[in-house]
Amino acid sequence: MGRLLAAGVEPTALDYLYYSHMHSDHTGELIPLLQAMALAQRTADLHLTAPTGFDAFLDGLLALQPWAKPQGYRLVRHPAESAPCGGPGWPVTAARTGHMPTSVAYRVAAEGKSVVYSGDATVTPELAALGRDADLLILECSFPDDFPDEERKRGHLTPSAAGGIARKAAARHLVLTHFYPVCRMDEIEAQTRRAFDGPLTLAYDGLVIAV
Ligand SMILES: [Zn+2]
Ligand SMILES: [Zn+2]
Numbered sequence: 001m002g003r004l005l006a007a008g009v010e011p012t013a014l015d016y017l018y019y020s021h022m023h024s025d026h027t028g029e030l031i032p033l034l035q036a037m038a039l040a041q042r043t044a045d046l047h048l049t050a051p052t053g054f055d056a057f058l059d060g061l062l063a064l065q066p067w068a069k070p071q072g073y074r075l076v077r078h079p080a081e082s083a084p085c086g087g088p089g090w091p092v093t094a095a096r097t098g099h100m101p102t103s104v105a106y107r108v109a110a111e112g113k114s115v116v117y118s119g120d121a122t123v124t125p126e127l128a129a130l131g132r133d134a135d136l137l138i139l140e141c142s143f144p145d146d147f148p149d150e151e152r153k154r155g156h157l158t159p160s161a162a163g164g165i166a167r168k169a170a171a172r173h174l175v176l177t178h179f180y181p182v183c184r185m186d187e188i189e190a191q192t193r194r195a196f197d198g199p200l201t202l203a204y205d206g207l208v209i210a211v
Pocket of ligand 1: 021023099120
């Protein structure tokens, strides 16, 4: 929420939320956000789209923190798997990423442009298909190619894996994000270039890209 405020976006003014999977680095502020919605005396519907398994996860969080339960407004839950799951004029579609059994990536299309966000991911044909010709393909990149712990690396993308997806998808602009502390930016860029020679940006907090 601090990032949204810094970007000039009032968090309680959001109408649509999309979650890729349940891990806490991706959901940590869901309960504070819902509590803020109630405190802001929201009345408009809030739409939350998430993959299979998320309902039980959210219900568990709300059982422990009942003060964040929607009151005065409706929280409308949508399964990510039922496509399209967007709003008027901006269809959103989802695809499996293999990071968790049900984790998904999202593609949003609007005004002839498309943005794809992987969440946490592995190399899947579904993700490359979802990223097809994307104007902006945002992929996670947790570890450098040569990170020695194969077990930890397995559930995530590395620079050359992400670059390979971008090349396969013929993405127009690849943005890498979700760098673990072990990542060194100069190495990440060089390793991505082994697989992808199109426009490449290594994301940082507060980065704004016009599509
Ligand atoms: Zn994760
Ligand atoms: Zn993550």
